[in-house]
Amino acid sequence: MSLNDSTKSKLIPQEVIRIKRDGGIVSFDALNQFLSGFLAGNVEDYQVAAFLMATWLRGMAAQETADLTTIMRDSGKVLAWDYPRNLVVDKHSTGGIGDKTSLVLLPLCILEGLYIPMISGRGLGHTGGTLDKLEAIPGMEVRVSAEKMRAMLDRFHGGFFGQTDEIAPLDRRLYALRDVTATVESIPLITASILSKKLAEGIGGLVMDVKFGSGAFMREKSDAEALANMLVATARRLGLQIRCCLTDMGSPLGSMAGNGLEVAEAIDILKNEGPADTTRLSIELAAHMVMLARPDSDFDQLCARLHGHLASGKAFEVFADVISAQGGDRRSLEDRNWFIKAPVRRRVELPSHWDDGAVIESIDVRRLGVAIQMLGGGRMKVSDRINPDVGLSALKRVGDHVERGEPLAEIHAQTVSDADAVANLVAAAFVVVDPTTTVPRENLVWKVLS
Ligand code: URA
Numbered sequence: 001m002s003l004n005d006s007t008k009s010k011l012i013p014q015e016v017i018r019i020k021r022d023g024g025i026v027s028f029d030a031l032n033q034f035l036s037g038f039l040a041g042n043v044e045d046y047q048v049a050a051f052l053m054a055t056w057l058r059g060m061a062a063q064e065t066a067d068l069t070t071i072m073r074d075s076g077k078v079l080a081w082d083y084p085r086n087l088v089v090d091k092h093s094t095g096g097i098g099d100k101t102s103l104v105l106l107p108l109c110i111l112e113g114l115y116i117p118m119i120s121g122r123g124l125g126h127t128g129g130t131l132d133k134l135e136a137i138p139g140m141e142v143r144v145s146a147e148k149m150r151a152m153l154d155r156f157h158g159g160f161f162g163q164t165d166e167i168a169p170l171d172r173r174l175y176a177l178r179d180v181t182a183t184v185e186s187i188p189l190i191t192a193s194i195l196s197k198k199l200a201e202g203i204g205g206l207v208m209d210v211k212f213g214s215g216a217f218m219r220e221k222s223d224a225e226a227l228a229n230m231l232v233a234t235a236r237r238l239g240l241q242i243r244c245c246l247t248d249m250g251s252p253l254g255s256m257a258g259n260g261l262e263v264a265e266a267i268d269i270l271k272n273e274g275p276a277d278t279t280r281l282s283i284e285l286a287a288h289m290v291m292l293a294r295p296d297s298d299f300d301q302l303c304a305r306l307h308g309h310l311a312s313g314k315a316f317e318v319f320a321d322v323i324s325a326q327g328g329d330r331r332s333l334e335d336r337n338w339f340i341k342a343p344v345r346r347r348v349e350l351p352s353h354w355d356d357g358a359v360i361e362s363i364d365v366r367r368l369g370v371a372i373q374m375l376g377g378g379r380m381k382v383s384d385r386i387n388p389d390v391g392l393s394a395l396k397r398v399g400d401h402v403e404r405g406e407p408l409a410e411i412h413a414q415t416v417s418d419a420d421a422v423a424n425l426v427a428a429a430f431v432v433v434d435p436t437t438t439v440p441r442e443n444l445v446w447k448v449l450s
Contacts, residue, residue: 013037013047020054028067035071039170045177052174052183060188065230066237068188072196075170079146081115081153085204086241088115089289092198093209094190094217094227095127096249097369098257098395101209102130103266104282104310105289106158107318111309112290112302116158117149117201119167123378123386126369127217128259131162132378136260136339136388140328156322168196185217191230195238205241205292207285213250213442215365221246221446228449243288243450247281248442251363251397254278258377258391258412260339267336270316272307277397281444283307288448342389342412346419348426350402357403358432359439360396367429368392368409371422375413387414392426399441402432 011019016034019026026034034051037043060068081088091105106116120142123129134140142162144152152159165172171193178184198206208231211217212224228244235242254275256265268274269282287302309315316333324330332338350358372378376387394410396402408430413419433439 013043017047017051017054020051020058023058025061025064028071031064031067032071035075035170039075039173048174049177049181049183052178052181052186052189055189056183056186059186062230062233062237065188065191066234068192069195069199069234069238072168072170072174072192073199075196076168076200077166078200079117079202081117081202083115083153086293087113088117088203089205089207089292090116090118090198090201090203091207091209091285091289092194094194094211094224096211096253097127097215097365097372098253098262098265098278099128099209100133100254100262100266100269101278101282101285102160103133103263103319104269104278104315105286106160106322107270107315108282108286108306108309109289110157110318110322111314112286112306114157114289114293115153117153117161117203118158119161119163119197119201121163126366126373126378127215128257128262128369128372128378130160132386132388133259133262133266134160134323134328135386136263137323137328138332140323141326144326152322152325156318156325159322159326163197167200171196187227187230190227191234195231195234195240199238199240203240205289206235206243207288207292208242208244209285210244210246211249212246212446213248213365214363215252215369216249225447225449228447232449241292243292243448245285245288245445246447246449247445249365250442251277252365252368252392252395253281255395256391256393257368257395258372258375258389259386260341260388261391261393261412264336264339267316267333267339270310270319271313272310277444279310283310284445339388340393340412342391342414344411344413344416344419346411346413346423347394347407348409348411348423349407350404350432352404354432355404357401357406357435359435359437360398360400360402360408360430361433361437361439362431363396363398364429364431367425368395371411371425371429374422374425375411375418390414390418396430397441399439401435
């Protein structure tokens with residue numbers, strides 16, 4: 001048998017696995033038969049697990065990755081809209097700590113005339129999920145019918161929606177197997193997983209926020225860049241306009257992390273009273289989304305106009321309209337302190353021997369995410385319930401100067417023992433050096449690929 005399968009004849013599952021095991025290229029038809037067979041219950045989990053491991057070890061060619069993406073997209077419902085396709089845009093992030101930018105981007109892009117059918121996921125592992133953040137808003141309903149989604153887009157040009165079982169069901173089945181077979185970290189498998197779900201939304205353009213650094217899925221810049229390159233190449237083959245922003249997750253985003261706390265900080269940003277880093281990143285990501293629809297725009301002018309939408313209060317009003325149309329309590333949004341209500345608060349301070357203060361040299365951001373998970377703000381398993389009130393605030397960034405007695409972070413916990421249980425973990429996440437040291441800061445956006 002040749003290494004590459006160029007036949008249209010039916011291949012038995014072990015032949016598909018063998019081609020991949022030996023580094024060959026599986027044809028669209030063979031891959032489609034194999035994976036449709038899996039969904040139909042005719043190909044066994046252990047055969048797909050072997051195929052996934054072979055893919056993890058051998059990789060996939062560009063066309064094979066595009067084929068896998070297409071098969072995954074078409075395994076479920078593919079949404080179609082009546083709006084010009086170039087105006088239907090979304091953003092996806094590979095996941096971080098404190099990343100509340102989606103809440104800010106949606107109203108900003110709506111004000112620029114885009115349509116945003118934002119379908120988001122829940123947090124799993126140490127990173128947060130947009131749906132969990134939105135559900136910290138009382139009454140907010142993210143599980144909506146296709147009719148409600150269409151009505152939201154017609155009336156408001158956007159909405160925040162949860163992924164339904166109808167979108168890319170093959171991704172869910174494959175992801176569950178990848179999770180238990182150590183095959184999540186494969187660039188072609190990640191690419192197909194992300195793009196299949198986004199393509200099923202019926203969008204014409206996608207901005208990807210591919211994060212690198214200690215809090216990211218891909219810690220190394222080189223790995224994040226390899227993923228971004230594969231995302232761009234695959235999206236192009238499938239006719240999707242894409243911009244990939246490679247952004248720093250070596251510091252938490254903003255000063256608050258945890259579901260309700262992030263809604264509070266998103267409200268601050270929407271009122272132009274938020275932290276500079278997250279405000280800037282939200283504006284830049286929104287500007288890239290607009291550039292996909294209107295490529296001739298001037299990026300700097302666009303950023304200035306988007307900033308104006310925050311300063312004028314218009315972005316906050318659009319956000320509040322969308323949230324209340326989805327059942328969210330508008331009054332809670334008027335006072336961000338409504339979301340800051342954990343019963344126990346504990347400061348994590350610089351150790352006392354740093355009399356003259358210190359500078360933060362590095363942060364193990366993943367540990368901060370794990371601390372939030374342990375406080376009950378994230379899930380250990382899919383069925384866990386989230387406590388929206390817990391998390392961390394007053395978070396510092398790499399390069400920040402901290403005075404003696406000043407917090408590195410403040411824990412928001414349900415009980416004193418919960419706060420005790422994570423205090424050392426949070427303290428150990430921060431590496432500090434002498435206050436005279438100059439610690440260079442990473443640019444928040446390192447590179448943009450398109
Ligand atoms: N996010 C996804 O949606 N899929 C992956 O495989 C990894 C991250």
